[in-house]
Structures are given as C-alpha cells and as structure tokens.
Amino acid sequence: MFKKPFTVKKNTNQRNSDSRKLFNRLKEEVNGESNIDKKGQVAQVKLTTFEGTQMNVYTIDKVPMLFEFSENGNIYPTVYYMWNNQKTFPVLICHEPVFSYLENGADLMLPGVIRSSIFPFPTFRKGAPVAIAFYSSETETVSGPSAVGCSMMSSEEMVVCGFKGKGVQVLHVFRDQLWDFGPKGVPPSCSLEDWNKIGVESEESEEDEETDERKELDACQSTLPKEEEKQEVIQEEPMENLLTRCFLAGLKHRFTRNQLPMDVGQFYTQCVLSCVPDGRRLDMKKTHFKKFATFLQEINELESEWIIKITPSKEKKGADIVADVNFSNKLFRDFEVTDERIVDEAPAEKAKFDAPVIAEYFAITEPTLKLFPGCSKGDLLTVKQIKEFVTKYVNENKLAAGGSVRLDPIIFSVTKIQTDTTPWANLMKEIHSRMTATWHIRWPDGREIVRKVSPPRVEFKIENRAGNKKVTLLNGLAMFGIDIRTICHQIQTGVATSVTSQWEVPGVEGPQVLVQGNQIHFIADLLIKSYGIDKKFMKGTELAVKKKK
Known part of the structure; x- marks a missing residue:
C-alpha cells in the first residue's frame, strides 16, 4: 500500500470536536485504553497512494498514528501507534x-x-485491523509490531481451515513510505517474559486502582463530619447576571463616545470580556441568550429608553456596529462596580521579540570579477563596498566625466552598455544586475542562513471562499522566527476574527496562516511595530482595503 511514494493533497489541523470523534472511534476498536496524547495537535492528512487510492492519515504532533480509507470504515493503526500500544489491536x-x-x-x-x-x-x-510482530529464536525476543493489515478471515475461520492460505492483507510495514512520513523510529524489542506481561499488567493495575479508589471513597465517607454533610451548597451566580454586569462595567469604564462607530465583535472582546472578574469565565453559550446580539436586543427592552444602538455595517457585509450609546439610561446611571475588572493590570514584563538581522549583499560572479581585485568568485559585498571598488577603479583609470563614467573595455564587458558614457546610477544598477543578490539571515540564537536570488518575505494573499467571503493568507512567517501560535492569538484578539494555521501547504515554505476577511492593514502594522520587520520584506500589502479619505 505504501511501498511507493504517495501524494499529499491536504494537511489541516482538526477541531477539538473532530478529534474527540476520532478518539471515540478508536476506543471502540481497541482492547483497553490507548497510550496516546489526546492533548496533542491532531491533523488530518488527505493523500493519494501511487495506485490512486484516496485515504486519510491522522497525525498527532506530526507523527502518523492512524489511517483509514473512509470515515465510516475501519480505522487502522500505524507502526508508530503500535509501538506505544503493543496489544491494543x-x-x-x-x-x-x-x-x-x-x-x-x-x-x-x-x-x-x-x-x-x-x-x-x-x-x-x-x-478487522490486525498487527504483526516478529519473534527471533536466536535472541528469544519479540520486536514490533512492525506490520499492520486487514484480516481476510476471522480467527475462528483460520482455525477451521487449518491455518492455510492468505490470512492478512498487509497494508503498512516498517520502513515503507508512511513510516518515512514520520520521525523514522525503530521497532521496540522485548523478552518473551516482558511481552507476555504487556496487557496483563494494565488490567491488574486498573483493577487495583478501582479497588483503591473504592477504599479511599469509603474511608472518606466514614470520616466526614456531620457538619460538612449538612453544609449548604453555595449557589453560583447565573451567567446572565455576570454578562449584564460586565456589559455595564465595560460601557461605563472602558468605552468612550470617541470610539464610535465600533464593531460589535470588537466591543464584546475589548469592553465586555475585559471586565470579567478574576477567577470567573464568561460563557455566552451558557446563557439563555446564546448570542450577544440577542442580549443587546433584550437589554434595550429592560427600560423605557434604549441604552445601545446597533446598526448594520455599510463597509462589512453581515456585520453590525455600535452606532450610539445612551449614557443617560437609568440602568447605566444606577450601575455600581463590585468585582468587575475596570482597569487592566500592568502586564508582566515580556521579553522583547528579537527579530533576525537580515543583511543584504551581492555575490561576485565570473563576469564581474575583474572589477574586484583581491576577491574571489562568490564573495559577498555590500552596496557600499561595491561602490568603493568601482570608484577606485574609475579614478585609477581616469574614467570619471563629471556625473558620468566613460566606458573602457572591462566596464563594457561587465555592463554591456552600448553608449560611450553612462551616469553613475545607471552604471551601479547594471553592475548589481550582473551579480547575485544574496541575503544573510542571522537569528538571535546564533542560527544563520543564506538565501540567494529571492529575499525572505512575508507574503499576503487575498482569496475568495464560499459565499464570496474574503480571507487573508499569510506565508513566510517562519523565516523570521515568529511563533505561529502567538501571532495567531494576537491577530484573533486584535481584530476579533477567526484565525487558523495550516502546515505543509503545497508551494508554501513553512506554515500558512488563514485569517477571515481582509486584515492586511492590521497584520502589516503588527509585524512592523511588534516584530520589527521592515516593510520592504513584505509582499502584497497593496491588496489591503483602501482607506477612505
């Protein structure tokens, strides 16, 4: 199945709900509990095998652990999964x-x-999915499992037929292309005694744990004082009350009329959520409103006069804005702060982001070598150094003619300029074009890399998705040492929109960040102010929404 190379069509991180469904399917197949990191990043890799079969591979923290041919069929383990869960299948x-x-x-x-x-x-x-391990009679050890397949008959049928014929269709083995897609580990090996203990120990330990838990529970119940049994349960504040308090506190202490008009989502993030008391969590889905728009509609009906006016946005289709606020509303005037956070605490001093140092050079090529005595082909020179070499050559050969330079045979052979004289700017431009543009990138941790021809760039793209919705695609962040999770969170909270990241996108170097809407203005400002990236290393900023004059 994976003997020959396959083609990756798509590689996307899964939502938590999809990951839970996957683990529930796995739980139905395996014997016992899987030793698997359920908090790791689960990604679905859609691929096509060399034979043209389409299938899904599920990776956890970039290690292929499971694969399937359809979402309703069997889910098969990889050798990486089996090495950590040797008898679950x-x-x-x-x-x-x-x-x-x-x-x-x-x-x-x-x-x-x-x-x-x-x-x-x-x-x-x-x-059924079946794994295959291998026994060495010389060392008396069992290695693996090192192969996975699909049983071609049940275990009872195998016994009845006298163990003759094909028993398992092998799908995946150690050292095939699917193994090569992961960290390329080696199968574990153990003695016969240890092999036979696998599975038995886990069952015994589970029983012992259950017994110990029962004993501890009985002991705790027997020693509970009567006063604690009679203690009344303190009722938690309804989520609707918390929402109302935070709304009024945000309106009174975090919002000013100068901020009008303001996006409703931005208002909810910056004004309402910022007022949630320490140790509390505001969950809109646990209120009967379910949506913030419903809450705003109902709170306007509590008093005889409105408190906040919401209108559709003319610039952003489907979005609402806060158009006006009635600060004379009785509900607003009577509100008094209790434990709401109306002032942000001074943030902990964070280490400033150290942007990589990017130095621009030109590499000497064979045609230009004559202008740079003492240098070799491939040596790197700055623009200033090139100017010094050329100026020295022109002065020594008395080629200067005011603001221009007379061309001798050597300069002509390098630049191919057809006129007798040429301005200095044009001369330097032609010399640079005959050399190889090179960028030397040095990170604060000491890592260095040299890029030729094309500079490191953060590239912006705007694409239309379903429903003619625009999304911003952000490529090339990894080259600048930017942590993807951090910048995704900054964008998400800064513009109150959905942000996701995708790895191994065809034609993209490093991860790709996808942001809902055209957010190029905000992201470009963030990169310049927070990460110190020069705008000349950004491509596609002209695609940003034109600001109205």
Missing part, C-alpha cells in the same frame, strides 16, 4: 524472516503464524 506473531517477504509487498500466509502456549492466538472478526 489483535497481534499475530511470526518468525523474523517473514518480515522481508511482507516488506517486499507480500500478504501474510497463515502457515507463517506461530501458534503455541507462549503466544496465545487472539480472536478477531473478518475485516
């Missing part, structure tokens, strides 16, 4: 030489499966 044991046949593309023949009291034969249905 049914495992067949074969002699070590069998692996070479499987690696060359053969399916598992049943006569090659070891059946003994040392290796009990597992039970499984027809078409």
